[in-house]
Amino acid sequence: MIKREKKHFNKSDTLSGLLFCSLWLIGFLALTLYPLIESLIYSFSTVSVEANGDIIVTANGWRNYAYALIQDSEFTAALQGYATEIILYVPVITVISLILAMLLNSKLKGTSFFRTLFFLPVIITSGPVIELFISQGVASFPGIADLINFTELSQSVPQFLVDALKFLTDEFIMILWFCGVQILVFMTGLQKIDKSVYEAAKIDGASSWECFWKITLPAINPTLVINVVFTVIMQSIFSLNPIITKITNDMNGTGEGSGYGYASAMAWIYFVVLIVLLVGFVLLFKSKRKGSVK
Amino acid sequence: MKSIKTIWKDEDFKTRAKTVLLGNNEKRGLVPQIICYSLLILFGFVYLYPILYMLAYSLMSPSDVVSPTVNYWPTEFYWQNFVEAAQTMDFWSSLLSTILVSVLPSVFQTVSTCLVAYGLARFDFPGKKIILGLIIFTFIVPTQITMIPQLVLYKDLGLLNSILAYLVPASLGQGIKSAVFILIFYQFFRAIPKSIEEAAKIDGANSLQIFWKVGIPSAIPAILLSFLFSVVWYYNETVLSAIYLGGELTTLPLQLQKFQASYESMFGTIATSGKSVNEAIYMAGTLLNILPLIIMYIFTQRFFVDGIDKAGITGE
Numbered sequence A: 001m002i003k004r005e006k007k008h009f010n011k012s013d014t015l016s017g018l019l020f021c022s023l024w025l026i027g028f029l030a031l032t033l034y035p036l037i038e039s040l041i042y043s044f045s046t047v048s049v050e051a052n053g054d055i056i057v058t059a060n061g062w063r064n065y066a067y068a069l070i071q072d073s074e075f076t077a078a079l080q081g082y083a084t085e086i087i088l089y090v091p092v093i094t095v096i097s098l099i100l101a102m103l104l105n106s107k108l109k110g111t112s113f114f115r116t117l118f119f120l121p122v123i124i125t126s127g128p129v130i131e132l133f134i135s136q137g138v139a140s141f142p143g144i145a146d147l148i149n150f151t152e153l154s155q156s157v158p159q160f161l162v163d164a165l166k167f168l169t170d171e172f173i174m175i176l177w178f179c180g181v182q183i184l185v186f187m188t189g190l191q192k193i194d195k196s197v198y199e200a201a202k203i204d205g206a207s208s209w210e211c212f213w214k215i216t217l218p219a220i221n222p223t224l225v226i227n228v229v230f231t232v233i234m235q236s237i238f239s240l241n242p243i244i245t246k247i248t249n250d251m252n253g254t255g256e257g258s259g260y261g262y263a264s265a266m267a268w269i270y271f272v273v274l275i276v277l278l279v280g281f282v283l284l285f286k287s288k289r290k291g292s293v294k
Numbered sequence B: 001m002k003s004i005k006t007i008w009k010d011e012d013f014k015t016r017a018k019t020v021l022l023g024n025n026e027k028r029g030l031v032p033q034i035i036c037y038s039l040l041i042l043f044g045f046v047y048l049y050p051i052l053y054m055l056a057y058s059l060m061s062p063s064d065v066v067s068p069t070v071n072y073w074p075t076e077f078y079w080q081n082f083v084e085a086a087q088t089m090d091f092w093s094s095l096l097s098t099i100l101v102s103v104l105p106s107v108f109q110t111v112s113t114c115l116v117a118y119g120l121a122r123f124d125f126p127g128k129k130i131i132l133g134l135i136i137f138t139f140i141v142p143t144q145i146t147m148i149p150q151l152v153l154y155k156d157l158g159l160l161n162s163i164l165a166y167l168v169p170a171s172l173g174q175g176i177k178s179a180v181f182i183l184i185f186y187q188f189f190r191a192i193p194k195s196i197e198e199a200a201k202i203d204g205a206n207s208l209q210i211f212w213k214v215g216i217p218s219a220i221p222a223i224l225l226s227f228l229f230s231v232v233w234y235y236n237e238t239v240l241s242a243i244y245l246g247g248e249l250t251t252l253p254l255q256l257q258k259f260q261a262s263y264e265s266m267f268g269t270i271a272t273s274g275k276s277v278n279e280a281i282y283m284a285g286t287l288l289n290i291l292p293l294i295i296m297y298i299f300t301q302r303f304f305v306d307g308i309d310k311a312g313i314t315g316e
Helices: A011-043 A063-071 A073-104 A111-124 A127-136 A150-156 A159-170 A172-177 A180-191 A195-203 A208-219 A221-237 A242-250 A259-293 B004-009 B011-022 B030-058 B062-066 B080-089 B091-122 B128-140 B143-157 B164-171 B178-190 B194-202 B207-218 B220-236 B239-245 B252-257 B259-267 B279-311
Strands: A045-049 A055-059
Touching: A011 A045, A011 A259, A011 B091, A011 B128, A011 B143, A011 B164, A011 B207, A045 A259, A063 A073, A063 A259, A073 A111, A073 A159, A073 A172, A073 A180, A073 A221, A073 A242, A073 A259, A073 B030, A111 A180, A111 B030, A111 B220, A111 B279, A127 A172, A127 B030, A127 B252, A127 B279, A150 A159, A159 A172, A172 B030, A180 A221, A180 B279, A195 A208, A208 A221, A221 A259, A242 A259, A242 B143, A242 B239, A259 B128, A259 B143, B030 B080, B030 B279, B062 B279, B080 B091, B080 B252, B080 B259, B080 B279, B091 B128, B091 B164, B091 B178, B091 B207, B091 B220, B091 B252, B091 B279, B128 B178, B143 B164, B143 B239, B164 B239, B178 B207, B178 B220, B194 B207, B207 B220, B220 B252, B220 B279, B239 B252, B252 B259, B252 B279, B259 B279
Parallel strands: none
Antiparallel strands: A045 A055
């Protein structure tokens, strides 16, 4: 039997620790946990706001959820659009960030200028700005989409692949714009790799290509997982996400398919989809490490 | 003199040429360097393309905008677009409220996240792992879930339609993306060697004094990074600003969002005045919206990059 040693906590450490965390704890209980529970209750209710501002909550079971998933085609379309976007964005952003991080990490002169440049979009990106770029057609290069004949392509490859390709060519620059933080995170990961490992591998006759797969990629796997999680979350909370627009638009209406209760139910469904996507991606990128280490 | 043929046959010359072009273990060759630089320049141009396009377009006169011969570069610099865009967005007063809405909550957010991260990084106490787990959980939970009950709560507390709706959550560590800042600070504070803390303890300092004298000075890059990021994220927030701040504090991104409508109510629609919001004015408005951020970035870019570098977010 394994003997479990009971951990002893120093009394003054406990007191100080809790003291430092107290503001956060109060905030979490009042501004996150309580709203979380309220929102769950709302999602199973019809919520109406009286003229004097009072809130009346009447339970209605799974009605909101059923309506959202079965009748509200606008919501299911938004959900689908969101999931497709995440599934396309995450691998592309991850790969491009890694390529750029490796270029910037190559100790060439002038890379700090490019590092500053690639980080700039992080500073200025907001919903209305990106919206303008997309509406003005500057989210991609003019002509990129013309290079590919989409109608011809859709005869030979499945439609969803064509749609995916079209999406990527339409918003190519915007995808690059979302890489800023990820590039820097990858760079810190790359800098931690011991140079002598590469030298040893080169002496043993490994090519650069083999070095990348056998040394670089396993070494930066923790950074990779962080970047994937970060990308999923940042893309999810970005204000152009169709679900966010849908929830914000519907929260103030009355009747079935709108109001606080219905908006809360949509938010919870959205949360479940987000968790599924997040877990899926993390498992996908983590299992790769095990494969290459063996 | 050797002929070209003999030079080419000369093994020594061959290896030297190969080293210059392709490089060896110590030095990078010319060919990989050229490839790296071309890729960087290519990507750099792609990154800047929307901004350059916007800059050129915003200086086009109305006749340039409709002219089929003018594509990328205006025939003359037409500054009137910026004047009209600034009027439409009520630029100076919007800028003032944007600065208020982004800087003030950021100060509170930085202080509160710094405190909780220090508590978690430097002290061992029961429930610490649970708190860390909950912090990561708050990062994952979409704002849309807590948004509505928070709205009701803020209304009851009288925080709505004022900056308090941002300040209260920020000072309790529940501001926009607080979890990210807590994790950054956590990494920093954990890197402080225990011995420094013990030395301070022997000198009779209590934990608050140690925090102030040892913790804060070692976390300066993290403080700058968190504050700047916080400013950027509060600045660019539109969904929550629209809901919590109402019509009281209109930020520049919110002005940009309703640009078309504001323009029409100010200068009339095509039907009434013959003018319409042409794309050039819209572009000028967008530039005005991001200009304060770009100015800030020019002066602070090294703190962003250095901070992330030193934060060493590697997932241990």
